[in-house]
Each structure stands twice: as C-alpha cells, then as structure tokens.
Amino acid sequence: METAATKAPARGLWSGDEAVAMAALDGEVALGTGYPGTPSTEILEAFSALGGRAQWAPNEKVALEVGLGAAFAGARVLVTMKHVGVNVAADPLFTAAYTGVDGALVLVSADDPGMSSSQNEQDNRRYAVAAGIPMLEPASSQEAYDFTLASLELSARWKIPVILRMTTRVCHSKSVVHRRDHPLPPAPAPSFVRDIRGRVMVPAFARPAHHKLRKKLDEIRAWAETSPLNAVHEGSLALGVVTAGISFQHVREAAPEASIFKLGVVYPLPLEALRRFAAGVERCVVVEEGDPVVADALLAAGIRVEGKPEMFRFGELSVSRVRRILARDESPEPPEPKAKPPELCDACPYHPVYGALQRMGCIVAGDIGCYTLGVMEPYQAMDTCVAMGASVGVGLGLRHVLPEAQARKVVSVIGDSTFIHSGLNGLVEMVYNPPATGHVLLVLDNGTTAMTGQQEHPGTGRTMSHDATGHVSIEGMARAAGVKNVDVVDPVKDPKGFEELLTRRLASNDLSVIVSRRPCILAAADIRAFEKTNAAKAAAASPCAGCGSDDAA
Amino acid sequence: MPHSLSPVVNVVFAGLGGQGVIKASDVLADAAFRAGHDVKKAEIHGMSQRGGSVTSDVRFGPQVHSPMIPDGHADFLVVLAPTQVENNLHQLRKTGVLFPPDLVPEESLKNRRSLNVALLGALSTHLSIAEEHWRAAIQDALPERLLQVNLEAFEAGRAAERARPPGKGRHAAP
Ligand SMILES: Cc1ncc(C[n+]2csc(CCOP(=O)(O)OP(=O)(O)O)c2C)c(N)n1
Numbered sequence: 181m182e183t184a185a186t187k188a189p190a191r192g193l194w195s196g197d198e199a200v201a202m203a204a205l206d207g208e209v210a211l212g213t214g215y216p217g218t219p220s221t222e223i224l225e226a227f228s229a230l231g232g233r234a235q236w237a238p239n240e241k242v243a244l245e246v247g248l249g250a251a252f253a254g255a256r257v258l259v260t261m262k263h264v265g266v267n268v269a270a271d272p273l274f275t276a277a278y279t280g281v282d283g284a285l286v287l288v289s290a291d292d293p294g295m296s297s298s299q300n301e302q303d304n305r306r307y308a309v310a311a312g313i314p315m316l317e318p319a320s321s322q323e324a325y326d327f328t329l330a331s332l333e334l335s336a337r338w339k340i341p342v343i344l345r346m347t348t349r350v351c352h353s354k355s356v357v358h359r360r361d362h363p364l365p366p367a368p369a370p371s372f373v374r375d376i377r378g379r380v381m382v383p384a385f386a387r388p389a390h391h392k393l394r395k396k397l398d399e400i401r402a403w404a405e406t407s408p409l410n411a412v413h414e415g416s417l418a419l420g421v422v423t424a425g426i427s428f429q430h431v432r433e434a435a436p437e438a439s440i441f442k443l444g445v446v447y448p449l450p451l452e453a454l455r456r457f458a459a460g461v462e463r464c465v466v467v468e469e470g471d472p473v474v475a476d477a478l479l480a481a482g483i484r485v486e487g488k489p490e491m492f493r494f495g496e497l498s499v500s501r502v503r504r505i506l507a508r509d510e511s512p513e514p515p516e517p518k519a520k521p522p523e524l525c526d527a528c529p530y531h532p533v534y535g536a537l538q539r540m541g542c543i544v545a546g547d548i549g550c551y552t553l554g555v556m557e558p559y560q561a562m563d564t565c566v567a568m569g570a571s572v573g574v575g576l577g578l579r580h581v582l583p584e585a586q587a588r589k590v591v592s593v594i595g596d597s598t599f600i601h602s603g604l605n606g607l608v609e610m611v612y613n614p615p616a617t618g619h620v621l622l623v624l625d626n627g628t629t630a631m632t633g634q635q636e637h638p639g640t641g642r643t644m645s646h647d648a649t650g651h652v653s654i655e656g657m658a659r660a661a662g663v664k665n666v667d668v669v670d671p672v673k674d675p676k677g678f679e680e681l682l683t684r685r686l687a688s689n690d691l692s693v694i695v696s697r698r699p700c701i702l703a704a705a706d707i708r709a710f711e712k713t714n715a716a717k718a719a720a721a722s723p724c725a726g727c728g729s730d731d732a733a
Numbered sequence: 734m735p736h737s738l739s740p741v742v743n744v745v746f747a748g749l750g751g752q753g754v755i756k757a758s759d760v761l762a763d764a765a766f767r768a769g770h771d772v773k774k775a776e777i778h779g780m781s782q783r784g785g786s787v788t789s790d791v792r793f794g795p796q797v798h799s800p801m802i803p804d805g806h807a808d809f810l811v812v813l814a815p816t817q818v819e820n821n822l823h824q825l826r827k828t829g830v831l832f833p834p835d836l837v838p839e840e841s842l843k844n845r846r847s848l849n850v851a852l853l854g855a856l857s858t859h860l861s862i863a864e865e866h867w868r869a870a871i872q873d874a875l876p877e878r879l880l881q882v883n884l885e886a887f888e889a890g891r892a893a894e895r896a897r898p899p900g901k902g903r904h905a906a907p
C-alpha cells in the first residue's frame with residue numbers, strides 16, 4: 181500500500197523542522213500537538229502535510245497534557261513549542277518526569293539564541309537539569325531526523341519524556357537528509373493499563389516516583405557514557421573542544437585541527453567520557469551558545485575545562501565568534517549592520533486601532549503578536565510587552581495602583597490567538613478583582629495567528645488543516661465570564677465609531693471588552709477560500725443535499 | 734588557513750520581506766543539491782513577512798560545515814532591494830561579485846516580482862551547475878502559472894550578466 185511515508189523521497193534537502201516531521205512519520209508517531217512559535221511552527225505543519233495526525237492546542241500546557249494522555253495510553257507522541265512555550269508547559273512537564281510515559285513522548289523545545297523572533301533568549305538546557313528529563317541536541321537536519329528517532333527510542337526504553345532541543349539555526353537551516361526504512365519497531369496499539377501508583381501524583385506515590393526518576397537518570401547517564409549519539413572527532417592534542425548543536429558546525433570550520441567531543445546527549449552528560457577527553461588534550465575549551473551550562477557542569481565535576489568569555493553568552497555563535505572564543509579575544513565586536521526593522525503591513529487592520537490609541541494618549545499594556553509592531557513609529561502606542569497573555573494582568577495591576585487620571589487611560593491590548601492562549605486567565609481575574617476605575621480589554625481579532633505565519637486557533641473554528649471544527653467565541657467567553665460591556669466592531673469600516681466607543685468605555689467605571697474584528701490583510705483571501713470550501717463540504721454532507729431527500733443513502 | 738582553500742561556494746541573498754529572497758535561496762540550494770553537492774542553507778525568517786530585512790546564506794561544495802557564511806567570505810552577494818546593498822557589502826570577499834537589483838533592466842522583465850529569479854540567472858553564469866538542474870529547481874519552487882515568466886526572467890538575467898562590462902561594478906571593493 182502506498183502511504184505518505186512511502187511516497188516521500190528517501191533523501192532530500194530539508195530544514196531541521198521538516199526532518200523532525202519526517203522522523204515522526206517514519207517513527208509512527210500517532211499524534212503531534214503543540215502551539216505555534218518561531219522557530220518550531222513548521223514541524224507540525226510539515227507533519228500534517230505528510231499525512232501525520234497533527235493539531236494545534238490553545239497553548240503549550242494543554243498541548244503537553246494532551247500528549248501526555250496519549251503517551252499514557254501507549255502511543256508515540258510529538259509535542260512542539262518554542263523555548264518560552266516550555267515555561268507555559270513547565271508545570272505538567274516537571275511531574276511528567278515522575279509519572280513517566282508508556283508509549284513515547286518527545287517534547288521539542290525550539291530555542292532562539294539571538295532572538296530572531298522572541299522576547300528573550302532563555303537557554304532551555306536548564307529545564308532538562310531542573311526537571312530531570314533527558315535531552316538530545318541535533319546539529320544538522322540529518323541529526324534532527326536521527327535524534328528524533330533516538331528520542332522516541334530512549335523515551336520508550338526508559339518510559340520517560342525526552343526533550344529534543346533545537347535552536348533557530350538547526351530548525352530553519354536546510355541540509356541533506358537520508359531517511360531510514362522502518363527505523364523503529366512497529367508501534368504497539370494504544371490500550372489503557374491502570375497504574376494508579378505510577379500516575380496519580382499524590383505525595384505518597386510521588387515520593388517513590390521521584391526516587392524512580394533519579395534511578396532512571398543514573399541508568400541513562402551510564403548509557404550516555406558509550407552512546408554513539410556522543411562522538412569524538414580525533415585531532416590535535418593541543419586543543420580539545422567540547423561542543424553540541426550548531427556550535428559543532430562552527431567549531432569544525434573555525435578549528436579544523438581541533439579534537440572535538442561532540443555531545444548529542446546534553447543531559448545527562450557523559451561525565452566520565454568527558455573527563456577522559458579533557459585529560460587527553462593540553463587545552464580543553466567548551467564552546468556552547470547561550471548559558472555556560474556544560475562548562476559549569478564540567479567544572480563542578482572537577483573536569484579541567486575553559487568556558488567562554490561572558491560576552492559570548494549573548495546572541496548566536498558563528499564561525500568568527502568561535503574563532504574569538506578559542507583565541508580568548510575579548511575585544512569589542514564590530515557593530516551589527518543596520519537592518520530594516522519589520523513594520524505593520526500597509527493595509528493592516530491594526531492601523532486605525534493604533535492611530536486611536538495614540539491620539540487618546542492611552543497607557544497600553546500590550547501583548548505578543550503582529551500587533552506588537554504598534555510600538556514602532558509612527559504610533560509608539562505600546563507601553564509594556566512581557567509574555568503571551570500578560571497584557572491583561574499587567575493592565576489590571578497598573579489600574580489598581582495608578583492615580584485615577586492615569587488609571588483611566590490604561591487599556592490592555594491582545595490578539596485573538598493570544599487571548600485564547602492565556603488571555604482567558606486574565607479575563608477571569610478582571611471579573612474577579614476589578615479595579616475601581618473598571619478596565620478596558622481590547623481584543624484584536626484578525627482571524628488568524630498572523631505573527632507566526634497564519635495558523636488556525638480555536639477562535640477561528642478551523643483545525644490545523646483548515647477543516648471546520650468547534651468555534652470558541654471571544655465575545656461569548658467575555659459575556660460568560662461576566663463582563664458588563666462587550667462590543668464587536670470593525671475598526672477599518674468605522675474608525676470614528678471605534679474611537680468614540682473606546683472613549684466612552686474608558687470614561688466609565690465598568691468592565692469592557694471590545695473585540696476589534698477585521699481579518700489580517702495577508703490572510704483574508706485564504707480565510708474566504710477556507711470558509712467557502714467548508715460551507716460546500718457542509719452542504720454536501722447534509723442529508724438533503726442534491727435530491728432534497730436522504731432516500732439515496 | 735585551510736578554510737580559504739576549501740572549494741565551498743558561498744552565496745548571500747539579501748532584500749526585504751516579500752521580495753522572494755528565501756525563494757531565490759531555495760532555488761539555488763535545490764539546484765546545487767541536484768547537481769550532487771553537499772548543501773547548507775541558513776536564514777532568519779522570523780518577522781520577514783512584515784517587510785523587514787531578510788538575508789539567506791547558501792553554501793555548497795564537497796562538504797559544508799556551518800550553515801552560516803562568515804562575514805567577508807561570500808563569493809557572491811545577490812541583493813533584491815536598493816536599500817539593502819550598503820548594509821550587506823561587508824559580507825562579500827574582496828574578490829566577490831555583487832548582483833545589485835538594477836543589474837537586470839526594468840523593461841526586460843515582464844513581471845518585476847521575478848527579479849529574484851532574474852538575478853539567479855545572472856548568478857548562474859558564474860557557477861558550474863547544469864542548466865537542467867536550474868530548470869528543475871525553478872519548476873519545483875514555483876506554481877505552474879508563474880513558470881514561463883520566471884524561466885524568461887532567468888534568461889534575461891543571464892543576458893544582463895553577460896552584457897555587464899567586466900570590472901564595472903562587479904566587485905565589491907575597487
Ligand atoms: C509562550 C509563547 N508561545 C508562543 C509564542 C510565539 N507567538 C508570539 S505571538 C503569537 C501569536 C500571535 O497571534 P495573535 O495573538 O492572533 O496576533 P497576530 O499575530 O495575529 O496579530 C505566537 C504564537 C510566544 N511568544 N510565547
């Protein structure tokens with residue numbers, strides 16, 4: 181039988197994200213779930229395009245929980261998110277390390293050193309250590325493919341979630357990948373086997389579960405000592421380099437003569453193998469992007485290595501920066517050449533909104549999405565942007581303590597996808613602890629997740645593959661939560677009406693939600709096409725389509 | 734230094750979001766892959782849809798390590814937006830070749846949006862990648878209805894580069 185797996189070519193030039201999707205397909209992953217976020221978004225999109233079962237969750241925590249349930253039932257699961265998404269999913273993650281899994285669960289954490297499209301450059305290798313979850317890190321698309329399969333194997337063997345840590349350069353770079361034929365044993369069919377002590381984490385069961393986790397990690401550490409996922413490239417004895425991920429590629433080019441210990445397993449570290457490697461070279465340097473995670477661990481284990489100068493904690497590494505690290509060159513680096521920053525599209529529906537916010541001198545508690553670009557010239561109409569969903573809480577906090585004249589100017593501004601992701605929690609807080617001056621929450625509903633490339637979300641009523649599904653109404657949620665004034669307006673059709681409404685709502689002491697609804701100009705044509713297709717499908721599926729009766733069935 | 738002797742070819746593409754920078758680099762990477770090279774391609778495309786600067790690096794040869802081209806090591810720099818030439822010149826080797834957006838005359842393109850493919854045509858005259866691989870790569874990257882216009886643009890780019898007087902504006906540094 182021809183399946184998606186047999187149709188896709190055996191060899192290709194793929195991005196790291198596409199390679200993970202291909203491995204998920206070849207590794208018989210039953211479910212892929214996640215929340216969009218650069219640079220991870222393309223993994224599930226590619227998996228879905230290949231015929232895999234993939235779906236967007238409302239946020240990363242829910243994605244991980246859905247994945248965990250499926251893995252408890254014995255399925256192989258892939259959960260994807262960007263680095264900050266792991267913060268959202270951290271609560272179930274730490275305890276999932278205790279419960280373990282039955283099938284296999286691989287969590288892709290796509291980190292963004294250098295912040296090409298992120299609000300921070302946190303180093304998620306710390307999560308592996310903090311939660312006690314094994315972590316693999318690929319250095320190329322081929323390794324993204326191989327390590328996804330290795331993660332599935334590792335997860336199934338030790339019944340533990342595994343984190344596959346990628347970075348922007350590995351996710352988005354394309355390089356040559358060879359697929360393998362039936363790389364894993366066939367996936368067993370899911371079935372529920374009760375394990376109360378193993379999965380109900382009340383203290384009495386969680387205590388032994390923690391001991392069990394540490395025992396697993398000891399075993400995995402022993403396995404990592406000889407795992408082929410860690411590789412030594414022999415070279416000069418004068419210089420040894422310990423490295424992982426994309427930094428390995430830079431090192432190969434910057435110091436082709438060096439001996440290299442390339443880590444594939446970044447947690448738990450193969451400390452004894454590393455100790456031998458370091459002892460065998462005159463000088464041993466750890467070259468890693470981001471925080472000195474490996475360097476600190478080796479130094480703490482009494483292994484004689486050099487870390488990098490502090491200035492290289494910031495931003496991505498490159499061949500030239502690796503040369504500097506090896507030469508201990510701490511002289512100032514040449515300034516980044518000027519690049520043109522992104523801006524709102526000319527016909528973006530957000531223009532009239534930010535025009536009004538600017539004219540009215542609002543204090544804008546902002547959020548993350550295309551609409552964050554309202555902070556740029558000519559509007560500069562955003563005062564805070566911290567994390568997805570934070571606009572609501574931050575706006576409320578400002579209102580609680582500011583003098584009345586200022587408090588009345590505070591507006592929380594959030595996108596539709598972000599509102600569903602974590603703005604809902606803020607909405608509940610708003611109703612429960614309303615400021616004396618009330619509050620105004622402005623939801624910018626452009627019918628898509630524009631920032632990350634137009635993904636669907638529960639508010640669009642379409643699945644990842646754009647088929648019709650349940651629709652979560654933003655205004656319905658606001659009304660149900662108990663917000664007094666809920667309005668839906670089109671700021672492009674009626675900019676004056678929008679501004680007048682906002683002025684009225686700011687003057688009152690009530691709670692108000694204004695849904696500003698107008699599709700993203702780049703997504704509008706697609707949205708219309710999806711709606712048309714889905715309406716046609718619905719009509720065809722209704723029993724009286726065509727002949728007007730259901731006798732034909 | 735061994736790296737400067739390596740036969741790896743380094744091409745940087747630059748422009749603004751929506752101009753087809755990534756598409757052009759995809760076509761080159763695919764053509765080089767079809768020609769049997771090891772290929773790596775790197776780009777940052779986080780917010781590129783919103784008109785910001787975009788660059789994409791393509792490297793190919795017998796074996797490529799880092800997907801990113803070190804500053805000053807690009808053999809070729811292909812720029813789609815006039816405003817993006819100056820800020821990317823530092824990427825080019827002293828002997829490197831620049832392909833500025835005005836290399837291909839406006840009137841020789843049926844559709845200005847195929848400038849990316851036209852500049853690929855110009856670039857192709859410097860590379861030993863067979864015609865059939867270029868054709869296949871372009872065909873794979875573009876929808877059927879845009880194919881003809883782009884194949885013509887590719888030819889227009891080749892002609893423009895052949896007509897470029899040697900030494901005139903070709904190199905980044907005098
Ligand atoms: C925890 C977390 N997950 C994902 C992201 C990536 N991300 C940034 S904004 C955004 C959603 C934007 O969609 P929406 O709120 O609809 O605004 P739009 O871009 O359409 O204006 C996403 C997914 C993030 N920054 N943080």
Ligand code: SF4
Pocket residue numbers: 523524525527528529530550551626630631700701702703782783
């Ligand atoms: S992509 Fe859509 S939401 Fe984003 S700036 Fe452009 S029109 Fe606005």
